[in-house]
Amino acid sequence: xxxxxxxxxxxxxxxxxxxxxxxxxxxxxxxxxxxxxxxxxxxxxxxxxxxxxxxxxxxxxxxxxxxxxxxxxxxxxxxxxxxxxxxxxxxxxxxxxxxxxxxxxxxxxxxxxxxxxxxxxxxxxxxxxxxxxxxxxxxxxxxxxxxxxxxxxxxxxxxxxxxxxxxxxxxxxxxxxxxxxxxxxxxxxxxxxxxxxxxxxxxxxxxxxxxxxxxxxxxxxxxxxxxxxxxxxxxxxxxxxxxxxxxxxxxxxxxxxxxxxxxxxxxxxxxxxxxxxxxxxxxxxxxxxxxxxxxxxxxxxxxxxxxxxxxxxxxxxxxxxxxxxxxxxxxxxxxxxxxxxxxxxxxxxxxxxxxxxxxxxxxxxxxxxxxxxxxxxxxxxxxxxxxxxxxxxxxxxxxxxxxxxxxxxxxxxxxxxxxxxxxxxxxxxxxxxxxxxxxxxxxxxxxxxxxxxxxxxxx
Amino acid sequence: xxxxxxxxxxxxxxxxxxxxxxxxxxxxxxxxxxxxxxxxxxxxxxxxxxxxxxxxxxxxxxxxxxxxxxxxxxxxxxxxxxxxxxxxxxxxxxxxxxxxxxxxxxxxxxxxxxxxxxxxxxxxxxxxxxxxxxxxxxxxxxxxxxxxxxxxxxxxxxxxxxxxxxxxxxxxxxxxxxx
Numbered sequence: 001x002x003x004x005x006x007x008x009x010x011x012x013x014x015x016x017x018x019x020x021x022x023x024x025x026x027x028x029x030x031x032x033x034x035x036x037x038x039x040x041x042x043x044x045x046x047x048x049x050x051x052x053x054x055x056x057x058x059x060x061x062x063x064x065x066x067x068x069x070x071x072x073x074x075x076x077x078x079x080x081x082x083x084x085x086x087x088x089x090x091x092x093x094x095x096x097x098x099x100x101x102x103x104x105x106x107x108x109x110x111x112x113x114x115x116x117x118x119x120x121x122x123x124x125x126x127x128x129x130x131x132x133x134x135x136x137x138x139x140x141x142x143x144x145x146x147x148x149x150x151x152x153x154x155x156x157x158x159x160x161x162x163x164x165x166x167x168x169x170x171x172x173x174x175x176x177x178x179x180x181x182x183x184x185x186x187x188x189x190x191x192x193x194x195x196x197x198x199x200x201x202x203x204x205x206x207x208x209x210x211x212x213x214x215x216x217x218x219x220x221x222x223x224x225x226x227x228x229x230x231x232x233x234x235x236x237x238x239x240x241x242x243x244x245x246x247x248x249x250x251x252x253x254x255x256x257x258x259x260x261x262x263x264x265x266x267x268x269x270x271x272x273x274x275x276x277x278x279x280x281x282x283x284x285x286x287x288x289x290x291x292x293x294x295x296x297x298x299x300x301x302x303x304x305x306x307x308x309x310x311x312x313x314x315x316x317x318x319x320x321x322x323x324x325x326x327x328x329x330x331x332x333x334x335x336x337x338x339x340x341x342x343x344x345x346x347x348x349x350x351x352x353x354x355x356x357x358x359x360x361x362x363x364x365x366x367x368x369x370x371x372x373x374x375x376x377x378x379x380x381x382x383x384x385x386x387x388x389x390x391x392x393x394x395x396x397x398x399x400x401x402x403x404x405x406x407x408x409x410x411x412x413x414x415x416x417x418x419x420x421x422x423x424x425x426x427x428x429x430x431x432x433x434x435x436x437x438x439x440x441x442x443x444x445x446x447x448x449x450x451x452x453x454x455x456x457x458x459x
Numbered sequence: 460x461x462x463x464x465x466x467x468x469x470x471x472x473x474x475x476x477x478x479x480x481x482x483x484x485x486x487x488x489x490x491x492x493x494x495x496x497x498x499x500x501x502x503x504x505x506x507x508x509x510x511x512x513x514x515x516x517x518x519x520x521x522x523x524x525x526x527x528x529x530x531x532x533x534x535x536x537x538x539x540x541x542x543x544x545x546x547x548x549x550x551x552x553x554x555x556x557x558x559x560x561x562x563x564x565x566x567x568x569x570x571x572x573x574x575x576x577x578x579x580x581x582x583x584x585x586x587x588x589x590x591x592x593x594x595x596x597x598x599x600x601x602x603x604x605x606x607x608x609x610x611x612x613x614x615x616x617x618x619x620x621x622x623x624x625x626x627x628x629x630x631x632x633x634x635x636x637x638x
């Protein structure tokens with residue numbers, strides 16, 4: 001398992017002081033406290049993202065030596081790191097990054113002493129530089145610096161020690177640091193996505209559990225496809241995935257343990273279970289159970305054992321459930337009024353009330369990790385991804401296509417992923433859109449993809 | 460819960476065979492059943508059809524059930540609805556007659572939905588449809604313990620178009636007897 005490889009990211013400050021004394025960059029991790037005169041950029045829901053020009057240069061190395069990464073030598077890795085950083089910042093429509101291709105490549109000694117004049121003449125507002133060093137133990141030390149070219153000032157820096165297999169994480173950490181410093185928002189690039197990989201024709205489609213990094217890299221299939229898999233959810237600590245499988249014939253929720261690759265039924269109910277959800281602290285699991293033509297939502301301890309507690313009591317289909325960030329409330333879907341609508345209840349099932357009153361049907365609600373919005377599928381002819389306030393007001397569509405459904409939030413509540421189905425062929429793909437609705441893009445997946453479930457920032 | 464993997468597989472294969480027969484019979488049974496035929500599901504992958512040479516299906520087999528039902532093994536539903544209407548009742552009565560003739564046979568009712576709904580809700584809705592069919596069979600005197608239900612939501616369409624006619628074919632509950 002790879003969890004053991006997560007080293008003390010961001011904790012190399014003490015090491016670096018001595019390790020890089022000989023003129024090398026000495027990354028010291030400090031809290032990204034804004035210096036006086038630092039750039040102030042406010043990003044709100046309704047404003048367009050910034051058009052800040054950011055130059056991202058190939059990370060320099062003190063010595064071009066082989067690494068045990070798939071990127072090659074340290075010099076090649078330096079370029080790859082910059083490409084990942086640029087890809088993160090670009091693909092989300094936040095900034096206008098350039099590089100590393102077509103930009104001058106700073107020397108190792110320049111990483112902490114940027115050539116501001118050159119960058120100013122190239123009209124760069126911001127400059128990202130970094131370095132990569134291979135350690136004797138095979139681990140890599142990667143440093144990342146953000147400079148304000150106009151102010152001729154370093155805004156923030158970070159350093160990470162990672163095993164070779166985790167080199168992309170250091171790049172995501174760098175992109176997160178730059179993003180957070182410039183936008184004032186919480187980071188989200190260093191995170192993973194569970195989803196359903198789809199292959200084959202519409203009437204014989206294979207659906208497999210799969211995972212990938214937030215940018216689509218490090219893709220991995222977890223199930224063989226012999227049994228249909230649907231609707232995964234990462235546990236908050238990334239140790240497990242809850243998902244629906246037809247392994248026993250009936251749709252049932254399994255808990256897939258990523259350390260052991262084993263899976264267990266979460267509840268032996270004798271009835272189909274579906275729509276698994278975690279509480280934000282990972283202590284509770286919600287599931288829905290269909291019995292006698294009605295479906296209700298239950299809560300059980302994620303540790304196993306204990307009696308399931310029934311939270312809804314009909315009529316009709318009550319399904320799903322997404323906790324508010326503080327765990328006190330649950331937003332869910334019910335057709336008790338005659339059609340799918342969105343309801344909120346306290347986490348013990350009390351005080352159930354409908355919040356969606358804007359026409360059409362409303363389904364698959366997901367509470368933003370920030371708490372301020374609920375994303376859902378709005379069904380009125382086409383299926384579209386929309387957001388609303390937790391009181392049901394302020395409904396806005398984020399997408400406008402034939403069939404977009406099942407939104408999932410980025411860890412910082414700024415981006416929504418969902419899946420889009422193509423008319424007739426039924427081919428599914430994962431897309432993401434920011435809260436302005438303007439920056440929409442398709443995620444690169446090796447095969448068809450649906451049911452994205454975005455996990456939190458990695459520990 | 461279905462008992463074993465092998466019986467499961469048989470059920471699924473049975474459903475495939477059923478698809479063909481059901482579709483061929485559709486024009487005869489009319490109702491919401493659209494004229495459009497689903498594409499050929501491909502070569503059969505199983506021998507569990509109960510065929511015995513040229514003498515037709517073995518009495519009491521799933522193949523016999525399919526042949527006798529002439530399309531009445533499948534009932535169709537209105538949009539976002541699981542009500543059993545008069546035409547469904549006729550079909551279910553025919554199914555009940557067969558099941559009464561072979562009291563040792565068990566059956567699975569598969570509930571399905573069209574593609575124009577969300578995935579999880581459709582699994583619950585397919586279950587509700589299968590359950591509605593089961594309840595009606597029970598009201599006709601079929602022991603409910605002989606019948607299991609399973610929902611595939613919108614995951615197993617029989618008609619592949621993205622149009623009203625295809626969706627009407629996909630909103631269905633299919634009875635598959637277990638050989």
